[in-house]
Amino acid sequence: MHVHLPGAQAVQFFTSLMSQKKAASDRMEKIVSLCKRRGFVFQSSEIYGGLNGCWDYGPLGVELRRNLKDFWWRRMVRERDDVVGMDGSILLNRQVWVASGHENTFSDPMVDCRNCKSRLRADQLPEKDGRKQCPVCGSFDLTEPRAFNLMFKTFVGATEDESATTYLRPETAQSIFVQFRNVLEVSRKKLPFGIAQIGKAFRNEINPRNFIFRSREFEQMELEYFCFPNQGLELLEYWLKERLRFYADIGLSKDKLHVHEIPPDERSHYSKGTYDIEFEFPFGVQELEGVAYRTDYDLTQHQKASGKPLEYFDEETKTHLIPHVVEPSAGVDRTLLALLCAAYDEETVTDDKGKSEVRTVLRLHPRMAPIKCGIFPLLKNNELLVKKAREIVEMLRGDMAVFYDETGAIGRRYRRQDEAGTPFGITVDFDTIGENGPANQDTVTVRYRDSMEQKRLAITEIPGFLREQIA
Ligand code: GAP
Numbered sequence: 001m002h003v004h005l006p007g008a009q010a011v012q013f014f015t016s017l018m019s020q021k022k023a024a025s026d027r028m029e030k031i032v033s034l035c036k037r038r039g040f041v042f043q044s045s046e047i048y049g050g051l052n053g054c055w056d057y058g059p060l061g062v063e064l065r066r067n068l069k070d071f072w073w074r075r076m077v078r079e080r081d082d083v084v085g086m087d088g089s090i091l092l093n094r095q096v097w098v099a100s101g102h103e104n105t106f107s108d109p110m111v112d113c114r115n116c117k118s119r120l121r122a123d124q125l126p127e128k129d130g131r132k133q134c135p136v137c138g139s140f141d142l143t144e145p146r147a148f149n150l151m152f153k154t155f156v157g158a159t160e161d162e163s164a165t166t167y168l169r170p171e172t173a174q175s176i177f178v179q180f181r182n183v184l185e186v187s188r189k190k191l192p193f194g195i196a197q198i199g200k201a202f203r204n205e206i207n208p209r210n211f212i213f214r215s216r217e218f219e220q221m222e223l224e225y226f227c228f229p230n231q232g233l234e235l236l237e238y239w240l241k242e243r244l245r246f247y248a249d250i251g252l253s254k255d256k257l258h259v260h261e262i263p264p265d266e267r268s269h270y271s272k273g274t275y276d277i278e279f280e281f282p283f284g285v286q287e288l289e290g291v292a293y294r295t296d297y298d299l300t301q302h303q304k305a306s307g308k309p310l311e312y313f314d315e316e317t318k319t320h321l322i323p324h325v326v327e328p329s330a331g332v333d334r335t336l337l338a339l340l341c342a343a344y345d346e347e348t349v350t351d352d353k354g355k356s357e358v359r360t361v362l363r364l365h366p367r368m369a370p371i372k373c374g375i376f377p378l379l380k381n382n383e384l385l386v387k388k389a390r391e392i393v394e395m396l397r398g399d400m401a402v403f404y405d406e407t408g409a410i411g412r413r414y415r416r417q418d419e420a421g422t423p424f425g426i427t428v429d430f431d432t433i434g435e436n437g438p439a440n441q442d443t444v445t446v447r448y449r450d451s452m453e454q455k456r457l458a459i460t461e462i463p464g465f466l467r468e469q470i471a
Pocket of ligand 1: 203
């Protein structure tokens with residue numbers, strides 16, 4: 001950034017820039033802390049000091065993840081006639097990675113700092129006076145960049161030699177390409193059609209960072225949408241729109257999303273068009289998903305290397321062709337982080353006694369929320385209140401994740417669910433059990449997490465009300 005400002009103005013500008021940076025990093029710290037405190041995300045192997053780039057999802061995190069993956073699957077597979085799913089193995093024949101180009105070219109340029117021995121991404125180094133600098137110790141004494149392959153190597157079977165070597169998959173896409181013929185035959189689909197997969201991928205990232213944003217073990221949600229060559233460019237636009245619609249429907253607002261068209265000289269050599277869908281994270285605008293038109297590159301590579309035909313027979317023209325492919329490729333962990341960042345909010349509220357406090361609330365879309373509804377008897381030592389509340393839990397739990405809580409003041413219980421992102425709270429009170437007359441018997445209070453407004457609802461109406469909100 002080149003900015004020329006007179007003295008006082010420059011100081012003001014840089015002070016404001018620094019305070020924006022500080023606010024962003026404070027916000028991120030608060031999100032990470034909430035994730036641990038409430039059981040969304042823990043450091044992997046924490047009691048042994050952790051394992052850099054690996055994370056575990058706790059009780060709330062696993063529900064959020066499941067809701068995200070289920071909604072992706074619903075949107076991309078179940079609601080469509082032209083997409084089927086598959087679930088491939090994590091270990092594949094090494095030749096897959098030779099043919100796809102990963103063995104030779106899936107690498108990042110890396111340098112070592114001779115002073116502090118840090119290993120660093122060469123393309124992410126800060127510069128001072130035109131010279132690359134170590135961000136850890138500030139030294140300029142860096143090695144020349146070298147290619148560092150990101151795939152995790154492993155051995156299959158009892159011998160640990162070259163012939164037994166393979167890799168943990170660095171993307172799910174390749175198992176779709178190598179199963180293209182099998183899936184085509186069993187599904188009897190006609191072009192254009194897609195194969196979708198959700199699954200783990202592994203990359204030995206040089207600098208895993210920004211919490212779960214860039215990790216070494218993560219999960220992808222990928223679609224390979226096969227088509228005739230003349231449909232590729234149009235379908236690239238179509239899938240970009242579809243994917244933006246998806247993000248809107250899980251509660252990521254348009255103004256936090258950006259579409260970055262990758263210029264031709266920065267695209268993979270086989271791609272005829274690539275968009276990155278980016279999100280405004282507290283640590284900057286970063287990629288959430290890539291939507292790429294990969295032409296016929298992958299199937300052609302695998303056909304050549306395996307010697308097996310990976311063609312499609314077009315009944316209409318009676319010709320064989322290698323389909324082209326458009327690939328929307330998203331990350332589960334990154335999207336989950338975007339959801340948490342977008343949802344995190346703090347507001348000052350005043351209670352009945354005029355006392356104000358800061359309320360932390362996760363404004364997750366009800367569709368994504370790990371728990372859909374908290375259920376609270378007003379008092380835990382009243383048998384009738386507890387019994388009714390438990391009956392409501394039983395009525396709902398087959399359909400959705402609910403949480404029963406009888407401990408502490410009702411306000412505290414609401415706050416705990418606000419932090420967990422639970423969109424609705426149901427309170428069973430003395431009206432419910434008819435102690436204040438028949439008018440409100442068998443009705444409950446429903447509290448909205450975001451507005452904190454409350455309304456009364458008949459118990460029989462609860463399932464329908466909640467289903468409509470979380471559909
Ligand atoms: N098949 C194409 C492919 O894998 P990519 O851009 O390398 O493309 C796709 O990855 C998506 O996978 C990214 O947009 C991101 O959401 C997710 N992803 C990639 N590397 C990741 C990492 N180290 N940690 C978390 N998510 C990652």
